[in-house]
Amino acid sequence: MGADAAASRVKMLLERHHVLQRLLLLLALTGTCMVIGDGVLTPAISVFSAVSGLELSMSEEQHKYVEVPAACLVLVALFALQHYGTHRVGFLFAPIVIAWLLCISVIGVYNIFHWNRHVYRALSPCYMYKFLKKTRRGGWMSLGGILLCITGSEAMFADLGHFSRLSIQIAFTCVVYPALILAYMGQAAYLSRHHIIESDYRIGFYVSVPEQIRWPVLGIAILAAVVGSQAVITGTFSIIKQCSALSCFPRVRIVHTSSEVHGQIYIPEINWMLMVLCLAVTVGLRDTKRLGNASGLAVIAVMLATTCLMSLVIVLCWHRSIFLAICFILFFGAIEALYFSASLIKFLEGAWVPIALSGIFMAIMYLWHYGTLKKYEFDIQNKVSIDWLLGLGPNLGIVRVRGIGLIHTELVSGIPAIFSHFVTNLPAFHQVLVFLCIKSVPVPYVRPEERFLVGRIGPEESRVYRCIARYGYRDVHKDDLEFEKDLVCSIAEFIRSGVSHPGSTAERSEKDDNRMAVVGAGIRLCEEDADPEDAAGPSGSKEIQSPVTARNKRVRFVVPESSDMDSSVKEELRELMEAREAGMAFIVGHSDVRAKSGSGFIKRLVIDVGYDFLRRNCRGPAFAVSIPHASTLEVGMVYDV
Numbered sequence: 001m002g003a004d005a006a007a008s009r010v011k012m013l014l015e016r017h018h019v020l021q022r023l024l025l026l027l028a029l030t031g032t033c034m035v036i037g038d039g040v041l042t043p044a045i046s047v048f049s050a051v052s053g054l055e056l057s058m059s060e061e062q063h064k065y066v067e068v069p070a071a072c073l074v075l076v077a078l079f080a081l082q083h084y085g086t087h088r089v090g091f092l093f094a095p096i097v098i099a100w101l102l103c104i105s106v107i108g109v110y111n112i113f114h115w116n117r118h119v120y121r122a123l124s125p126c127y128m129y130k131f132l133k134k135t136r137r138g139g140w141m142s143l144g145g146i147l148l149c150i151t152g153s154e155a156m157f158a159d160l161g162h163f164s165r166l167s168i169q170i171a172f173t174c175v176v177y178p179a180l181i182l183a184y185m186g187q188a189a190y191l192s193r194h195h196i197i198e199s200d201y202r203i204g205f206y207v208s209v210p211e212q213i214r215w216p217v218l219g220i221a222i223l224a225a226v227v228g229s230q231a232v233i234t235g236t237f238s239i240i241k242q243c244s245a246l247s248c249f250p251r252v253r254i255v256h257t258s259s260e261v262h263g264q265i266y267i268p269e270i271n272w273m274l275m276v277l278c279l280a281v282t283v284g285l286r287d288t289k290r291l292g293n294a295s296g297l298a299v300i301a302v303m304l305a306t307t308c309l310m311s312l313v314i315v316l317c318w319h320r321s322i323f324l325a326i327c328f329i330l331f332f333g334a335i336e337a338l339y340f341s342a343s344l345i346k347f348l349e350g351a352w353v354p355i356a357l358s359g360i361f362m363a364i365m366y367l368w369h370y371g372t373l374k375k376y377e378f379d380i381q382n383k384v385s386i387d388w389l390l391g392l393g394p395n396l397g398i399v400r401v402r403g404i405g406l407i408h409t410e411l412v413s414g415i416p417a418i419f420s421h422f423v424t425n426l427p428a429f430h431q432v433l434v435f436l437c438i439k440s441v442p443v444p445y446v447r448p449e450e451r452f453l454v455g456r457i458g459p460e461e462s463r464v465y466r467c468i469a470r471y472g473y474r475d476v477h478k479d480d481l482e483f484e485k486d487l488v489c490s491i492a493e494f495i496r497s498g499v500s501h502p503g504s505t506a507e508r509s510e511k512d513d514n515r516m517a518v519v520g521a522g523i524r525l526c527e528e529d530a531d532p533e534d535a536a537g538p539s540g541s542k543e544i545q546s547p548v549t550a551r552n553k554r555v556r557f558v559v560p561e562s563s564d565m566d567s568s569v570k571e572e573l574r575e576l577m578e579a580r581e582a583g584m585a586f587i588v589g590h591s592d593v594r595a596k597s598g599s600g601f602i603k604r605l606v607i608d609v610g611y612d613f614l615r616r617n618c619r620g621p622a623f624a625v626s627i628p629h630a631s632t633l634e635v636g637m638v639y640d641v
Contacts, residue, residue: 010536085257108186371611
C-alpha cells in the first residue's frame with residue numbers, strides 16, 4: 001500500500017508541475033538523441049577499428065591512406081544491404097558471431113598461457129581501487145577510454161525485436177561475457193610483457209594476435225563489426241519508429257521487412273542519413289582514439305539517462321518504494337557520472353561529436369513535438385459538437401447534395417474543425433457523410449472482416465457515419481475503387497445488422513455517437529453498367545435496388561435471404577445506394593500552422609520557421625488509397641496556435 005501511495009504522489013507531482021514534465025521530456029529526448037548518435041558512431045568505430053589491422057602490414061605513412069577508404073567501402077556496403085532486412089541475411093549472423101567469440105577466446109587463452117599466467121588476479125576489484133588511488137587524476141581520465149570495453153551493451157536490448165529477453169540474457173551471461181573476459185585478460189597478459197612498443201599507433205588488438213593467423217582474424221573482425229553495427233542500426237530504426245508514433249519525430253516511411261517479427265523494420269530516409277553522417281565522421285576524425293572518445297561519451301550518456309528514467313519506472317510502473325529507486329540511482333548513477341565526467345574531459349579530442357549530433361536531433365524532435373502538440377490542442381479546442389452538426393439544415397441555407405462525402409481526419413471522436421471551415425465557406429455537403437480515420441496496428445495483417453470499425457454520428461436521419469479503417473504493417477492497400485466498395489459494404493452491413501439502433505433518436509447521446517462496431521462480411525455490393533432491364537440476383541439472396549439509375553453505373557446490394565429488415569433500414573440502404581450511384585468525393589484537409597498574433601519571437605521562430613520547414617519536407621499522413629485527383633476537394637485552413 002505504501003508503494004502504491006508513493007507512486008500516486010510521484011504521478012500527481014509530475015502532473016501538477018509542467019516544469020517537471022518538460023525536464024522529463026528533455027531527459028528522454030537527450031537519451032534518445034544519444035542513441036541515434038550512437039547509431040552513427042558505433043558502425044564508424046567498429047568498422048574502422050576492424051580494418052586498422054592493415055597497419056601492421058605497411059608503414060605508418062601508407063596505412064593512413066588505406067584505412068579510411070577501406071572503412072568507407074565497408075560502411076557503404078553495410079548500409080546498402082539494410083533494405084533486404086535482417087531476416088534475409090540473419091542466417092549468417094550467428095556463425096559470424098560464434099566464430100568471432102571463439103576466435104578472441106582462443107587468442108586470449110593463448111596469450112594468457114604464453115605471456116602471463118597470473119593475469120587472472122586482475123579480476124579482483126582491489127586492483128581497481130589500488131589503480132585509482134595510485135594514479136588519481138590520470139586514472140580518472142583513463143576511465144573515458146575504458147568505456148570502449150562496454151560499447152554496444154547499451155544497444156543490446158535493441159535485439160528484442162528479433163529475440164526473446166531470456167535468450168539474450170543467457171547468450172550474454174554464458175557466451176559473450178566469458179569470451180570478452182578471456183580476450184581482455186589475454187591482451188593484458190601480452191602488454192604486461194611488452195611495455196615498450198616501437199610505434200604508438202600500433203598499440204591495439206591486432207598486436208596481441210599471433211602473426212600466423214592475423215589475416216584470417218582481420219577478415220572475421222570486419223564481418224563481426226558489420227554484424228555488431230547491424231544491431232545498433234536496427235535499434236536506431238526502432239527508436240525512431242517509436243518516437244514517430246509518439247509525435248516526437250517527423251513522419252518517415254517505415255518498411256516492415258518480415259511478416260513474422262514486428263521489430264524487423266527498415267526506414268530508407270534514416271538509413272541513408274546515417275550512412276552520410278557515418279562516412280562524414282569516419283573521414284573527419286580518421287583516428288580510432290578520437291572515434292573512441294566520441295562513441296564512449298554517447299554510450300555513457302545513454303546509460304546515465306536510462307538510469308534516471310529507470311528510477312521512475314521502479315516507482316510508477318513496478319510500484320516499488322521510493323527508497324529502492326533512490327538507492328538504485330545513487331549506486332548506478334554515481335558510477336556512470338564518474339565515467340561521464342571523464343569522457344567530458346576529452347571534449348576537444350572527439351567527444352564533441354555526439355554532443356553536436358544529439359543537439360541537432362534534439363532540436364528537430366523538440367520542434368516537431370511542440371508544433372504537433374499545439375496543432376492537436378487546436379483540433380481539440382475547435383472540435384465541432386454534434387449539436388452544431390444537427391443544427392445545420394435548410395433554414396440556415398445549407399444544402400445536401402447527392403453523393404457520398406468522405407472526409408479524412410486524424411480524430412477518432414468528434415467532428416474536425418476542417419469540416420466546419422468547409423461548410424462555413426461552402427454551405428453544402430453530401431447526403432451521406434463519412435468521417436474516415438486510417439489507423440496502423442502492430443500486427444502483420446488485418447482480416448477483411450475485421451478491418452472496418454463503423455459508428456453513427458447523430459440520429460439515423462442525418463446519414464452521418466464514422467469509420468476507422470485498420471491496416472497491418474504488411475497489408476497491401478487496395479486501389480480506390482476496391483476500397484470504396486469495401487467501405488460502402490461495411491456501412492451497409494452496419495445499417496443492416498441493427499448495431500446502429502441502440503435506442504430511439506431522442507435517447508441518443510454523445511456517448512452513443514462514440515460507439516463503434518466491427519462489421520464483417522454480409523452484404524455484397526454489385527456495380528454494373530446501367531441497364532433498363534433488371535438483372536436477377538443470385539439464388540438464396542434478395543436484392544435492394546435503387547429507383548434512381550445513374551448514367552454510367554447501377555448499384556445494388558445483395559443481402560442474405562434470412563435477413564429481416566424493417567422499412568427504416570431499407571430506406572437507409574436505398575439512400576446509401578443512391579449516394580453511391582451519384583459518386584464519392586474525397587474531402588482532404590490541408591492545414592497551415594502559424595503562431596497566433598501577439599506570440600513572442602521564440603514561438604514565432606519555432607512555429608513559423610522550424611515546424612513549418614519540417615512539415616513541408618517530411619512525409620504527409622498515410623491514406624488507405626491513392627486518392628483520385630478528379631474526385632478530391634482540398635480544404636485549406638490556417639491553424640493559429
